[in-house]
Amino acid sequence: MLDFLNRLDRRWIFLLMALAVAVPVLCKPIFPEQPSPLTRKLFDTIEELPEGSVVYMAFDYDPPSQAELGPMAKSFVRHCCLKKHKMIFANLWPAGPPLVDENIRNVVNGEFASENFVYGEDYVNLGYRPGNQVAITQIATDLRKIYPTDATGKNLGVLPLTRSFKNIFDADLVLNVSAGYPGCKEWVQYAGTKGDLKIGAGVTGVQAPQLFPYYPDQLVGILAAIKGAAEYEAAIAQKYPQYADPQKNEAIKRMGPQLFAHLLMLALIVLGNVVHVANRRRGGVR
DSSP: OHHHHHHOOHHHHHHHHHHHHHHHHHHOOOOOOOOOHHHHHHHHHHHHSOTTOEEEEEEEOOGGGHHHHHHHHHHHHHHHHHTTOEEEEEESSTTOHHHHHHHIIIIIIIITGGGOOOBTTTEEEEEEOOOTHHHHHHHHHOHHHHOSBOTTSOBGGGSTTTTTOOSGGGSSEEEEEESSSSSHHHHHHHTGGGSOOOEEEEEOTTTHHHHGGGTTTTOSEEEEHHHHHHHHHHHHHHHOGGGOSGGGOHHHHHHHHHHHHHHHHHHHHHHHHHHHHHHHHHTOOO
C-alpha cells in the first residue's frame, strides 16, 4: 500500500477533488447552519433598527468576487426590505455598478415588487465614484461634493430620501460588502473614526482576519466568506419562515460543495503526512 501511495499519479487527486465538488452540486445536499456571534450581532443590529431607518449600502466588489459576496449583498438588501428601511446604494469599484443594479432589480423591484418601493423615497442609487479613501473622507464630510447627482443624473436635492442627507453620519447604519481595497478597512479608518457610526461588514475569507480586531468597537458584525453569508441566510430564515426554503438561499446551497471539498483536503493532508512518516521509518524520505 505504501508503494502504491508513493507512485500515485497526482491526476487521481485532481479527479477526486472534481468529484467532491461536482457530486454535491448535482445532488444539492443541504446542511443546517447556525449563525455565529459575529453574524447574529449584525443581523440583530439591522433587525432592531426602527422601520424607515436609513442604511447606506456601500457595495465595494466586482464580478470576480460575486460568487462569494453576491449572496451577502442580496441578504442585506432582502433584510432591509423586510424591515422597510430606506436604502442608499453606492460603490467605489468601477466594475461594481451592474452588481448594484442587479440587487435593485432582483430584490427591491423583483422579490419585493408587491411592496411598491418608490425610487427617491425608499431607495436611491448614487452610482460609482473614484477616489478610494479620499472619496470615503469626502462622503464623511459633505456627500454633495462627490455625489451632486445620483446614478441617473438626478440632483440629490430634489429626491426626498437624500434631500437632507448631508454626510455618512446621517445614516443609521453603513453596510459594506467588500472584496478588497477600497473596502471595509478604509470605511472604518476614514469614516468610522470620525464620529459615532455603525458599520457592518461582509467580506471575502482572506480579508476577514484583518477586520476581526475592529469588532465590536468599530464594526457591529462581520460576515466572513460564503460561510458567513450562509449563516446570515439562516438567521433570516429563522426570523422569517418564508425564507426557510433552501432554494431561496444561494449561500446555503453552496455550502455542500465547499464542505466536501474541505473534507477531502483535510483527508489528503492527513494521508500525506502518514505516508511521509511511514517513508521516514522505512529509511527513505521521498
